[in-house]
Amino acid sequence: MLRPPHGAGSISEFAADCRAVRPEQNIELISVDIETSNLFDLKPGEDLEKYAPFHVAVAATAGSTGEPKVWMSRNARADPCTNMSRETARELLNYLHDLQQQGHRVCAWNGASFDLRWIGFAAEDVPTAREVALDLYDPMLQFFNRTGYPVGLDAVAQGMDLGLKKLLKSEDAPRLWSQGQHDKVVEYVCSDATITLKLVQRIEQTGCIHWVTRKGGRRSEHLGGLLTVRQVLAQPEPDQSWMSSPLRRAKFVAWMSQV
Numbered sequence: 001m002l003r004p005p006h007g008a009g010s011i012s013e014f015a016a017d018c019r020a021v022r023p024e025q026n027i028e029l030i031s032v033d034i035e036t037s038n039l040f041d042l043k044p045g046e047d048l049e050k051y052a053p054f055h056v057a058v059a060a061t062a063g064s065t066g067e068p069k070v071w072m073s074r075n076a077r078a079d080p081c082t083n084m085s086r087e088t089a090r091e092l093l094n095y096l097h098d099l100q101q102q103g104h105r106v107c108a109w110n111g112a113s114f115d116l117r118w119i120g121f122a123a124e125d126v127p128t129a130r131e132v133a134l135d136l137y138d139p140m141l142q143f144f145n146r147t148g149y150p151v152g153l154d155a156v157a158q159g160m161d162l163g164l165k166k167l168l169k170s171e172d173a174p175r176l177w178s179q180g181q182h183d184k185v186v187e188y189v190c191s192d193a194t195i196t197l198k199l200v201q202r203i204e205q206t207g208c209i210h211w212v213t214r215k216g217g218r219r220s221e222h223l224g225g226l227l228t229v230r231q232v233l234a235q236p237e238p239d240q241s242w243m244s245s246p247l248r249r250a251k252f253v254a255w256m257s258q259v
């Protein structure tokens with residue numbers, strides 16, 4: 001059964017809040033996105049992994065109807081905590097796992113590498129995070145496995161002509177969160193979850209990813225049907241023979257082998 005989020009009211013209140021993910025409502029695709037609290041200055045060409053582990057500040061899940069659901073921990077004064085607690089992270093992780101077990105599809109942009117990894121870290125339950133990640137729909141990883149290079153959410157949102165843009169730069173969210181500007185970060189994570197959901201729906205309709213390059217050009221890549229991370233990893237790795245310093249697929253999913 002679906003578990004109520006940390007800080008939610010009664011079970012009946014939670015049930016009303018989660019109508020969007022019940023089978024009878026025919027909602028089968030749910031996106032998830034997180035923002036972290038780590039403060040650091042990532043230099044050009046620097047590996048993000050240098051600053052790991054990352055602590056989840058807030059997360060959002062979005063379905064095809066209704067408003068996105070916000071996940072965060074609060075202190076005794078009901079103020080947002082700097083980091084999501086283990087209990088809240090476990091409730092989020094179990095929520096995603098339950099959705100998958102009920103036949104719903106969970107999606108995220110680069111979620112196999114980032115979002116599920118750090119939700120699992122916060123929940124202190126990497127095995128469950130790994131299972132959710134393997135059954136996740138992550139078009140970014142699927143794209144990488146065809147092209148040999150990654151692509152950002154905002155570039156694809158622009159290329160797919162969704163009329164939606166990221167509200168902040170990802171590096172701004174931890175700073176704003178630390179300054180107490182929680183509403184801005186909540187709005188941002190909800191927006192990213194919504195963009196992800198609409199992107200995955202459009203990709204599923206068209207079978208293609210269109211994106212805007214750094215130079216402003218437009219490119220397209222045919223994906224075909226959406227695949228789970230498990231299905232992507234069962235395919236051969238991309239041809240990167242033309243690259244001098246390729247980013248290997250293993251870097252996205254190495255954390256899963258540490259279970």
